[in-house]
Amino acid sequence: MAWIGRTSTEESQDPRLSLIRQLQRCRSALPAAWTITCHFFDVESGRLSLEERGHGSNAERYDIPIARDGGIADLLTEAAEKVRRFDAVISESTSRISRRMLESLSIERTLEDLGIPLFAWNESIRLDGGRSQQILQRRINQSVAEYEVYNALETSWGGLCAHVREGWNIGKPPYGYTAKRYRNPNPVKADKGAMKSRLIPDGQRADTVTQIAHWRYFEKMGYGVIADLLNADLQQYPPPQPPGDVRARGAWGKSTICEILRNPKYTGYQVFNRRASRSGSGKVNDPSLWVWSPSPVHEPLIPKWMFDELTSRRLARQSSSKTSVSSAAVEPRYYVLRGRVICFCGRRLHGSHRKGTTYYVCWPKANNRGRPDSYAGHPKAGYANESKLFKAVTRLYSEHLLGPRHLHHLAGDLAVAGTGAPRPPNDLATLSKNSIPSHAHSELRQDSHADLLGYLPFLIANLESAPKPLLLSLFEATKLTIRLPTSGDSYSLSLSLPANYRIVIPPQRSVRSP
Missing domain, CATH: 3.90.1750.20 (Putative Large Serine Recombinase; Chain B, Domain 2)
Known part of the structure; x- marks a missing residue:
């Protein structure tokens, strides 16, 4: 058996005593031949979504005398494995799984699909006969748990409103x-x-x-x-x-x-x-x-x-400012080097578009009113033309990242694969649709940086015509940084690739010889 517990933060109760009580109750409800082999628990709100559950570190703050094997996310991960340490899961009540019915049902269904039954201390444990009565009782418990949450929130909200209407202050007093x-x-x-x-x-x-x-x-x-x-x-x-x-x-x-x-x-x-x-x-x-x-x-x-x-x-x-803007849809403006250009003073330059030209500006006075000492010796404003910076970035990627040495290794990989050198796409706007294999689309959404780096040769070959959202992802994946000097027009560029970087060769359709 796997035990799953959950308790709120110290503001609502003592997490240590609550988890000890939950485990003792679950042990007392098990048949004699059953035993708990692993313990999963979290110290967090039961109203969190499934994506937010089980990723906090609150449980480590308390001296809880229970060996923790992880949280609800770790339980579901191990349940999906072929070799796992438990055949069933038990909790004090379904409200310990989640206070919200949708999340509680989702976890229950996930475990059932994997052949793992979910039991509760406040419900009868039956292995034979019909389940209709047990399901009815569980759904009632889940409904009551969600009702109690919303009822507590509404009651607390009403108390705060009454507190304010009587003139009492909440929080830090405002300035003055x-x-x-x-x-x-x-x-x-x-x-x-x-x-x-x-x-x-x-x-x-x-x-x-x-x-x-x-x-x-x-x-x-x-x-x-x-x-x-x-x-x-x-x-x-x-x-x-x-x-x-x-x-x-x-x-x-x-x-x-x-x-x-x-x-x-x-x-x-x-x-x-x-x-x-x-x-x-x-x-x-x-x-x-x-x-x-x-x-x-x-x-x-x-x-x-x-x-x-x-x-x-x-x-x-x-x-008036809203009505003065044309009702026609305006395309979002992308500053492809946003957050990548750093002034000699250490500040990041922000994008600015004037008269058809895009600049990156460092204007320290804007955020330092009354503090001239924080930008002493700095020009009133520093400018960098995006087109000039982008040309240097293009040379950096094409000549240094994929220079002769890198192209030699790429040619070796292609020879081993026996596919021949792939032709870069003519229109990079269709890169994610045509040049990347269809099976990579789901991977691209899950780990876009790793997938994007795999197709780096094709992207760099058409860098100037690449869609701007794709460039933003590329620069983030390669940690591009541009540093401006104290004076002059020169600047330094740097990038880095992860240690496990590997070029991906798109699968080519084989042609049988006649």
């Missing part, structure tokens, strides 16, 4: 405010030291927020101009300090000004759910999803009417 802590109204939590907080103005920082709003509304200054004014007197306008001070810039930037003018908490209202911090990687939610307190609950730093007017102006500008 500080937290005033209060004893928790719940006496049980208060005895444990739990506190709640409200926002109060933070002296000079609060005045700075009001000044920013006035400059933007009355003077109609841009974010860059406002940042320069603030950086001119950092004593009067102290810059923000991020949590931990690891990312502290020590100066004002345009993005900081923009974020302040978009934060509705400065109007005196308490607002929650502005960003999808968990489900959407921090993206800003639609304002209709925001949770507002019914009335102002702390001192405003920006009047509500001014905040609304600034928001209306911003939305009007966004709308």
Whole structure:
């Protein structure tokens, strides 16, 4: 038997005690002749998708006295092998497999297709007779497990909304405010030291927020101009300090000004759910999803009417810029050397397209407002023409990567294969369709770099006409790097191939002699 366990993180329970209990229960439910030979368990949320399951390292953080053979992903991998250490799998309940019914059913079906039954401690273990009653009980358990997850999430969400509507703050106070802590109204939590907080103005920082709003509304200054004014007197306008001070810039930037003018908490209202911090990687939610307190609950730093007017102006500008763009579909612009060109200062150049010409630009001032010492001695802007760089890249691949020595080895491989020298395709846009064997398409999707490198001779022979998405993959696979010097027009190029690089010879259709 293989035992599979799962427990949530330390925020919900003690993983060590939970896994020990799960294993003991499973052992107690087994018939006398059955024994558990391997142990698979994870310390992670049961709501993760199958692709995300079993790849974390949380289990190693705890002193769990159970020899771990891997997680759910390792269990499924070993189950698919011809020689495996178990004939069946047991878990405390199907909710330990997954809290979501789709994932739980997928794992169960995968094991059944491999001839491996899945048992649970909270279900009867029967090897004879019909399975209808057992399936009914399992489906009920799986439905209840998913219901409990969504019910807990909805209940927790309702509590957070009620917390915000009463004026309590969640998270770090925004710039310009500080937290005033209060004893928790719940006496049980208060005895444990739990506190709640409200926002109060933070002296000079609060005045700075009001000044920013006035400059933007009355003077109609841009974010860059406002940042320069603030950086001119950092004593009067102290810059923000991020949590931990690891990312502290020590100066004002345009993005900081923009974020302040978009934060509705400065109007005196308490607002929650502005960003999808968990489900959407921090993206800003639609304002209709925001949770507002019914009335102002702390001192405003920006009047509500001014905040609304600034928001209306911003939305009007966004709308006009969208309508000015042609409705015709615009092809995405690819910068084929994006992220590959590095300035002498160590910064990566970004792409720019002007008057039909593509450049790569290093403009250090753009991300270093108020910090001139970080780019002292650097030109105002450094430019590199893409066409000139690409010609050098083409020579690098054709002359050095496939120079005389490499072509000699290639000819030897072709002679051994007995297929003759293959002709490179005329149109490289059809490389992935015609020149690469059909069986390689699935491999290309799974391991594109390895498959692409196998057909490197054909790609390099037509590098200038290659599709740009294919070039991006090639440069990533070969780790192309272009470094610009301090002065002059020369630059250095480098690339590297993996140690197991091997040229692939496409299979040729054999022709029988008459």
